[in-house]
Amino acid sequence: MAINFKLAIAVVCLAALLGCSTSNLQVAEVGSYHVGGRAVTLSGLPEKELLFTPGAPPLKLNPNGDFEVEALYTRYTLLANPKSRYPLLLWHGGGLSGVTWETKPDGAPGWENYFLRAGYSVYVSDAVERGRASWARYPEIFKSEPFFRPKKEAWELFRIGDTDSYNTAPAQRTALPGTQFPVAAFDQFAKQSIPRWGTNDPATQAAYDAYVDKVCPCVIVVHSQGGNFAFNSASKYPDKVRALVAVETSGSPNPDTFDFARVKGVPMLWVWGDNLGKFPFWGRIAAQQEKFRGNLIAAGGIGDRIVLPDVGIKGNTHMLMMDRNSDQVAGLIDQWLAKQGLKK
Amino acid sequence: MAINFKLAIAVVCLAALLGCSTSNLQVAEVGSYHVGGRAVTLSGLPEKELLFTPGAPPLKLNPNGDFEVEALYTRYTLLANPKSRYPLLLWHGGGLSGVTWETKPDGAPGWENYFLRAGYSVYVSDAVERGRASWARYPEIFKSEPFFRPKKEAWELFRIGDTDSYNTAPAQRTALPGTQFPVAAFDQFAKQSIPRWGTNDPATQAAYDAYVDKVCPCVIVVHSQGGNFAFNSASKYPDKVRALVAVETSGSPNPDTFDFARVKGVPMLWVWGDNLGKFPFWGRIAAQQEKFRGNLIAAGGIGDRIVLPDVGIKGNTHMLMMDRNSDQVAGLIDQWLAKQGLKK
Incomplete structure (x- = not known):
C-alpha cells in the first residue's frame, strides 16, 4: 500500500516535470489554409502611377494579370484528445474578422481559448474580403466600394451605449447602466474593425459552403451577420453540421420560404444579450x-x-464574447452542446 | 534496479494515458491582440452611395467619424514549458500576411507549428495594412492607392520560375529545375496574397517598434520586406531583441549610415535560398x-x-518556408539559435 502510494506520487511528480499538468492544452497540430475562391484575369487596365515615397515621383505599375480571389481563410488548433465529438467552427460577424473569437479588448484570451480548454478542437475563420482571407480590386472584381464602421456606430449598434451616447473623448461616453462590456477598452476593440463590402454575399456563401464541405462534420458557433451564411450552409450540408449556435445573429434566410425540413436534424440554439427591447432595430431582428x-x-x-x-x-452587449462575463456565457453554450450529446 | 525499471515503465504508461506523449504540444494559452496605431477623425466627407444588392437602388452612408487605424495584429501560442529562453516572433514579407508562417501551399502545417514543436512560444503578426491588422480609407488616411500582386510576379520574383516562365494555365508553367517549391499548389499559395501600399512604412515601423517594446525580450525571424523593419526595431530596442534571423530579407537600413554599434550585441543570421545569381534583382539585394x-x-x-x-x-525559392524541404531549413535556424545560447 505504502509502495503504491509512493509510486503514485512519483508518477504525478514526473508527469509535472513532463509538463502535462491538466491545466495545459494537449495540442496535436496548429495550422491554417484558404478554402474556395476562384481565379480571375484582369486585362486592358491602364498602367497606374503608384506613390512609394511621398514627395518622390510615382512609379508605374501594370495592374493586369492573374489573381486568386474570394477564398475564405481558416486557422485550426487540433487537440490531441478532444472531449467533443466534432470540431467547433467559429464564424465572425459584419465588419469584423476571426479576431472576434481570439481575444477580448482587455487583452484576456477569447472564446477560442475557452472552447479549447473545454475540449473542442477549434477553427477560426476570416470570411471572404476580411482579414487574412484578403480582398480584391474594385470595381473590377468586387462590384462596389468598401465601407468602414465608425466607432460611434459600433458603440451604439452593439448596444454598449444608447443612441447618441458616443463621444470622441472616451471619458465622455455614457455606457448603458450595468453593461458587461469592458468600456475602458472600447478603443482597443475598435482596432478589430475590418472594411466590408455590400456586394460579396454570394462569394462569401460559396466559400463558407466549401469550408463546411471540407472540414465538417462540425459544430458551428456564429455571430451576428454570419448567421445567414451558417443557416444556408447547414441547409446545404445538414448531415455535416451537427449543431448550430446562433449568437446574436442579425440575419437568416427568409423564414417564409426556407426549407426547414432539410435542417430539422440540426439542433440550433439562439443566444441573446441584454437590452434588445431598448433598440427598435434589434427588436425587429x-x-x-x-x-x-x-x-x-x-x-x-x-x-x-x-x-x-x-x-x-x-x-450583455451584442459582442457577448468580448464582455467581462463572456466565459459564463460560453459555459452555457458548452452545456447546451453537451446536452445534444456532442461531447464524449 | 528491476523495481526502478518497472517504475519507469509505469510512469511512461501513465504519462501516455494523461495525453502527454512527447508528440503533443503542451500549450498554456492562445490569444491575440492589436498593438500600436492611432485614433483619427474624418469629417466633411460627402455621404456615399453604397450598393448592397446589384440592381437595387444604392443606400446612402455617412463615411465621417472616428476610427482606429495603423495597428499591428499578433496572435500568440504560449507553451507551458518552452525550451527556448525567449518567444519567437515571426514577421512576414511584402504582399503577404502572417499566413506565411502558418501553412504550406500543400496544406501541411508551417514553420509556426515547427517552431512550437521545437520548444518556442510563437507570435505570428500581420503588419499594418495586412490581414487582421486591417486597413484604412485612402487617400484620406493611407496616402496612396493599394496594389495587388499578380501571380506572374510572385512566380518570377519569388524565384519559382525564370522570367517569362509563368503561364495562366498551371500545366504550362515552367519551374526552375529542381525547385523545392510545391509547384502544383502554386495557385493555392497565391490565395495568401494581400494588397499593399507603398506609403505606410513609417506607420508600419511605429507599430513594429510598439510590438517589440510590449512583447520582447524575444527572437525575431523575419522574411523579405520585413527585414528593414526588424533591423530598425532591433536598433531601437537592442536589449530586447536577443537574436534576429533574416530569411531572404530584401531590405535593410542604409549600411553606410546605420549605427551598427547599437546592435552589435544582437546576433544575426542571414538565410538564403538557391538561384540568387540567376536574377540580377536578387543579386543586387x-x-x-x-x-x-x-x-x-x-x-x-x-x-x-x-x-x-x-x-x-x-x-530553395524566396518562399523558403513554403518549400518541400522547409522543415530542414527551419532545423538549421533552430540549431543556430541553440548555438547562441537561446535554448535551455
Whole structure:
C-alpha cells in the first residue's frame, strides 16, 4: 500500500516535470489554409502611377494579370484528445474578422481559448474580403466600394451605449447602466474593425459552403451577420453540421420560404444579450429570428433559446464574447452542446 | 534496479494515458491582440452611395467619424514549458500576411507549428495594412492607392520560375529545375496574397517598434520586406531583441549610415535560398545585405550566413518556408539559435 502510494506520487511528480499538468492544452497540430475562391484575369487596365515615397515621383505599375480571389481563410488548433465529438467552427460577424473569437479588448484570451480548454478542437475563420482571407480590386472584381464602421456606430449598434451616447473623448461616453462590456477598452476593440463590402454575399456563401464541405462534420458557433451564411450552409450540408449556435445573429434566410425540413436534424440554439427591447432595430431582428426559430420547431427541429437577462445574466452587449462575463456565457453554450450529446 | 525499471515503465504508461506523449504540444494559452496605431477623425466627407444588392437602388452612408487605424495584429501560442529562453516572433514579407508562417501551399502545417514543436512560444503578426491588422480609407488616411500582386510576379520574383516562365494555365508553367517549391499548389499559395501600399512604412515601423517594446525580450525571424523593419526595431530596442534571423530579407537600413554599434550585441543570421545569381534583382539585394552584414561584423557583432546551396541544400525559392524541404531549413535556424545560447 505504502509502495503504491509512493509510486503514485512519483508518477504525478514526473508527469509535472513532463509538463502535462491538466491545466495545459494537449495540442496535436496548429495550422491554417484558404478554402474556395476562384481565379480571375484582369486585362486592358491602364498602367497606374503608384506613390512609394511621398514627395518622390510615382512609379508605374501594370495592374493586369492573374489573381486568386474570394477564398475564405481558416486557422485550426487540433487537440490531441478532444472531449467533443466534432470540431467547433467559429464564424465572425459584419465588419469584423476571426479576431472576434481570439481575444477580448482587455487583452484576456477569447472564446477560442475557452472552447479549447473545454475540449473542442477549434477553427477560426476570416470570411471572404476580411482579414487574412484578403480582398480584391474594385470595381473590377468586387462590384462596389468598401465601407468602414465608425466607432460611434459600433458603440451604439452593439448596444454598449444608447443612441447618441458616443463621444470622441472616451471619458465622455455614457455606457448603458450595468453593461458587461469592458468600456475602458472600447478603443482597443475598435482596432478589430475590418472594411466590408455590400456586394460579396454570394462569394462569401460559396466559400463558407466549401469550408463546411471540407472540414465538417462540425459544430458551428456564429455571430451576428454570419448567421445567414451558417443557416444556408447547414441547409446545404445538414448531415455535416451537427449543431448550430446562433449568437446574436442579425440575419437568416427568409423564414417564409426556407426549407426547414432539410435542417430539422440540426439542433440550433439562439443566444441573446441584454437590452434588445431598448433598440427598435434589434427588436425587429429578434422578432425575425424568433419567426425562423418557431418555424424550425414547427418542422420538428430543435430550436432552443437563451435570453441572458431571462436567466439572470444582465448587461450583455451584442459582442457577448468580448464582455467581462463572456466565459459564463460560453459555459452555457458548452452545456447546451453537451446536452445534444456532442461531447464524449 | 528491476523495481526502478518497472517504475519507469509505469510512469511512461501513465504519462501516455494523461495525453502527454512527447508528440503533443503542451500549450498554456492562445490569444491575440492589436498593438500600436492611432485614433483619427474624418469629417466633411460627402455621404456615399453604397450598393448592397446589384440592381437595387444604392443606400446612402455617412463615411465621417472616428476610427482606429495603423495597428499591428499578433496572435500568440504560449507553451507551458518552452525550451527556448525567449518567444519567437515571426514577421512576414511584402504582399503577404502572417499566413506565411502558418501553412504550406500543400496544406501541411508551417514553420509556426515547427517552431512550437521545437520548444518556442510563437507570435505570428500581420503588419499594418495586412490581414487582421486591417486597413484604412485612402487617400484620406493611407496616402496612396493599394496594389495587388499578380501571380506572374510572385512566380518570377519569388524565384519559382525564370522570367517569362509563368503561364495562366498551371500545366504550362515552367519551374526552375529542381525547385523545392510545391509547384502544383502554386495557385493555392497565391490565395495568401494581400494588397499593399507603398506609403505606410513609417506607420508600419511605429507599430513594429510598439510590438517589440510590449512583447520582447524575444527572437525575431523575419522574411523579405520585413527585414528593414526588424533591423530598425532591433536598433531601437537592442536589449530586447536577443537574436534576429533574416530569411531572404530584401531590405535593410542604409549600411553606410546605420549605427551598427547599437546592435552589435544582437546576433544575426542571414538565410538564403538557391538561384540568387540567376536574377540580377536578387543579386543586387544579396550584395546590399552582404554589405550590411559585413558592417555588423566589422562593428564587433555576430553576422552569420547560411547560403543553402553552399551547404548542399539545393532548389530553395524566396518562399523558403513554403518549400518541400522547409522543415530542414527551419532545423538549421533552430540549431543556430541553440548555438547562441537561446535554448535551455
